[in-house]
Amino acid sequence: MSSKKESTARTLTVALLVCLVCSVFVAGAAVALRPTQQQNALLDKQRSILAIAGLGQANMSAKEIRALYGERIVARLVDLQTGKFSDEFDAQQFDPLAASKDPALSASLPGEQDIASIKRRERYSIVYMVEKDGQLDTLILPVRGYGLWSTLYGFMAVKGDLNTVAGLGFYQHGETPGLGGEVDNPKWRGQWPGKELFDDGKLAVQIIKGSVDPQSPKADHQVDGLAGATLTSNGVNNLLHFWLGENGFGPFIANLRAGEA
Structure with missing residues (x-):
């Protein structure tokens, strides 16, 4: 009986030691790989920004992406509360998503305002600008919301007139492939360029159920809904209305148009 107990204890001890050694190796690998993961995440973000701005090619190398981004994209910090540019933080280092979780840098949203279902909105965000001949050519706005x-x-990329859509794309989501995941479909994304955000100063862009009637007076502001994915369509519509509205980048767009940003 005693030998059986010793054998069981020895087995458990060996198993525990193996678990501890494996945990040390896994934790060490995670720490060692974190800088690489962060660099890859930054590279993917830069690739997405260039793509939505219509710059570069899909098969560019990491070196080419970094070079083109540094040459063509200007990142600016925006105070969403005032709708103006800010120097409060370094735009190259500031993380709006992290800020949205920090009570000192964000605020909770009442239900009636939280149409994008993000719960908290950061006070400061980053916009990305492409200039041509000293003038704004494309404004790129980060957007997010629940599908x-x-x-x-x-x-979302908007042309220099601050009204015409240049493109819309999502770099991360978990929507159903073939349904809500069709937000990635080039055919659906291809409907966005040329659409108009505002009508007589009011936000008018809309994802509708079914297909857009080309003869409709509202056609310039409308995009086809995603077939079989009404809730994802509604989610995209809501997140765009949030970030383009008064609680998002709406005041900033108005100030930028008036030359007061």
Whole structure:
């Protein structure tokens, strides 16, 4: 009986030691790989920004992406509360998503305002600008909001007139492939360029159920809904209305248009 107890104790001790050694190796690997993971995440973000701005090619190397981004993209910090540019933080280092979780840098949203279902909105965010001949050519805005199963993270690009859409794309989401996941479909994304955000100063862009009637007076502001994915369509519509509205970048867009940002 005694030998059986010793054998069991020895087995448990060996198992525990193996678990501890494995945990040390896993933790060490995670720490060692964290800088690489952060660099890859930054690279993916830069790739997405360039793509939505219509710059570069899909097969560019990491070196080419970094070079083109540094040459063509200007990142600026925006105070969403005032709708103006800010120097409070370094735009190259500031993380709006992290700020949205910090009570000192964000605020909770009442239900009636939280149409994008993000719960908290950061006070400061980053916009990305492409200039041509000293003038704004494209403004790229980060957008996010809940669809059916997940929060969708993406960018909307607006031309220099601050009204015409240049593109819309999402770089991260967990929507159902073939349904809500069709937000990634080039055909659906291809409907966005040329659409108009505002009508007589009021936000008018809309994802509708079904297909857009080309003869409709509202056609310039409308995009087809995602077939079989009404809730994802509604989620994208809501997140765009939030970030383009008064609680998002709406005041900033108005100030930028008036030359007061």
